Amino acid sequence: MFRSRMFTLPHSFNAHTMQSLLLVVDIQDKLSPAMPRYEQVKQVTVQLVKAAQLLHIPILVTEQYKQGLGETDQQLKAQIGQAEFFDKTHFSACKEDGFLELIASYKRPQIIVVGMEAHVCVLQTCLDLLAQGYQVFLVMDAVSSRNDLHRDLAIAQLRQAGAVISCAESVIFQWTEVAATPVFKEILKIVK
Numbered sequence: 001m002f003r004s005r006m007f008t009l010p011h012s013f014n015a016h017t018m019q020s021l022l023l024v025v026d027i028q029d030k031l032s033p034a035m036p037r038y039e040q041v042k043q044v045t046v047q048l049v050k051a052a053q054l055l056h057i058p059i060l061v062t063e064q065y066k067q068g069l070g071e072t073d074q075q076l077k078a079q080i081g082q083a084e085f086f087d088k089t090h091f092s093a094c095k096e097d098g099f100l101e102l103i104a105s106y107k108r109p110q111i112i113v114v115g116m117e118a119h120v121c122v123l124q125t126c127l128d129l130l131a132q133g134y135q136v137f138l139v140m141d142a143v144s145s146r147n148d149l150h151r152d153l154a155i156a157q158l159r160q161a162g163a164v165i166s167c168a169e170s171v172i173f174q175w176t177e178v179a180a181t182p183v184f185k186e187i188l189k190i191v192k
Contacts, residue, residue: 013164015137015174021108022052024061024080025093025115025122029070035116037144037151044142044168045114046079050190051172054183058106059083062093064121091121094128103134110135112171114142119154126158136163139171
């Protein structure tokens with residue numbers, strides 16, 4: 001079983017480029033009409049994707065029951081490019097054959113999580129990742145549920161379970177670490 005304690009992190013509440021994996025959970029076309037924060041989640045996820053690509057952070061995308069919910073949002077998919085995609089039918093991706101092995105293959109103890117629905121697939125996947133010893137960062141401005149109360153309850157439950165609750169800009173600037181560099185100038189274009 002993977003345990004994040006095997007890694008030395010400069011500070012356990014900071015996301016680090018060499019430790020992070022961006023996990024995009026089920027941002028799929030057919031969910032858009034039911035999600036009040038869909039466009040916000042997509043926009044914020046695009047920012048994280050661009051920053052991850054610039055900083056060479058791997059991206060893993062899950063797709064829940066594609067036959068019924070369709071593929072990843074086409075605009076988002078166009079931005080993501082060369083990420084790895086993983087089909088699933090379990091609400092928790094961790095319960096799918098091969099998923100935990102795939103996550104472990106990245107050798108990244110920090111999992112930065114965005115997606116939907118917050119109280120179903122995001123929650124169950126994050127709880128299982130925490131149980132496996134990963135450090136989970138839930139990007140609050142990049143998760144949604146059909147009902148905001150359900151979203152808020154999922155965030156509260158994950159906070160109680162030990163996830164770091166953050167926002168996209170905080171994660172991006174933690175990844176970046178320093179200003180006055182060419183990379184920082186590119187990051188500024190992403191967050192503005």
